[in-house]
Amino acid sequence: MMEKMIFGRFIPGNSIIHQMDPRAKISFVFVFIAIVFIANSAVTYGILLGFTLLVVFLSKIRLYFLINGLKPVFILLIFTFFLHIFFTREGDLLLDIGFIEIYEEGLRQGIFISVRFLVLVFITSILTLTTSPISITDGIEVLLGPFKRVKLPVHELALMMSISLRFIPTLMDETGKILKAQMARGSDIGSGPMKERIKAVVPLLIPLFVSAFKRAEDLATAMEVRGYRGGEGRTRYRQLDWRFVDSLSLLVLAGLAGMLWYFRV
């Protein structure tokens, strides 16, 4: 289950999308999210869907892999679809079998909302699948740069994010070890009534917290020793490289917005 989930996962590759600047990709996704709401007809939703599939194709991530990884999302999608179908009562009556009545408008809305949802999930997944977490952090740091003026601690936030990401696997390992150590002492987390299970989690969390604090202290010392004094006067090792494709992608997005506006009813 966890292995198949693709939320927040990064699949290394060398497609054109992989090579794009994270700043471009992040801006792209945000603008795209806004643009999606222009669509309001069969043609415009069709264009959106087509465009999204083109992006998926360019990313060289297999559609099957994407769909398989987003299964939990599809359950939600189907649920909203049926919600619209059953509860919208406008337009011509299409189907009437006893207590179920399906109206034309309901079907339309159901399909539109589903497509909108699908397109948004696909595009955001493509962002995280093709961009390493550290690049996303870099991109966010630069994009938020202007907010330093209003005293937003942008550098600190980015550093916090990258350190958290870096320690996730370490703490996962540690959780596994503590779990085994507690199991060896007879604690049973996997079964029993809910209340017992929650109680059994406490002896798992406390050692984890203790060790996390110890790690944090060690890390702070190690950082200080290596000359860390906050963001001022610091240079960056990771350089972002804005290229022609990055500008092009935003131009294409502007084109898409124009097209949706034109075909909108």
Add this chain to the structure above:
Amino acid sequence: MNSNILSFENVTFTYAPEDETVKPAVQDLSFSIQDGEWIALVGHNGSGKSTIAKLMNGLLFPQTGKVSAMGRMMEEESLWDIRSQMGMVFQNPDNQFVGATVQDDVAFALENNGVPHKEMVLRVKEALHQVKMEAYFDHEPHHLSGGQKQRVAIAGALALRPRLLILDEATSMLDPQGRMEVIETIRELRRATGLTVISITHDLEEAAMADRILVMNAGHKQLEGTPEAVFLSGNQLTTMGLDLPFAMRMTHLLREAGVELEAEHMTEDELVDDLWTYYSRK
């Protein structure tokens, strides 16, 4: 020229100065270290070794006495300058890995010191080459072994081209192979660059490779001298809870059993040679 790279003069440090009952972690300690030396600092748990390391680079300041490094007094003003010429590697390989990948981690100290990007790229390559980890450029820490992580930590310290490298039990959490990797790396480095090294260790085999050993006991400096001289005072060491290197213990036991060996031996090879001589003489 007096090439004194680091010195302590009558340094006393207490973690809780207001509490009279707490004994100072370091008491009236004086020593100095010359450029290019390899010093091993040994002592039982809680004898003050890590405290000394922290005093060395200004993570802590002594209540009395003076610490100076690179020819300057350790003070608020000189602190960052001195630190940029000192690398430090700690015990836990996981807790000192800051970057998301090997190269990011090595670059961390360079970024902090405002080294320009072009120079950084060169120095990261150079430092990773020095510890033979070039092949792991883009690896994430959880895909590395403990020994490899420690070598990356050493590269991270070396990237700034320090004059002094301090290792606080940098090998103690490693398996024998990882430990060998790290020790070999240090030896190579010293051969190539003449780096000054202070290694804090429990492993007396490792200490035997140093030029000079300082033995700490309950905050005091107990012994100081060449490995030969220090190990000859065998009884003193064992009463402090330190184990002699295997070859030395073996030599002592053989002597007790009536085998007439020529000299004290610190490495197994020397001992084996001597045993051969002994055998052929018989």
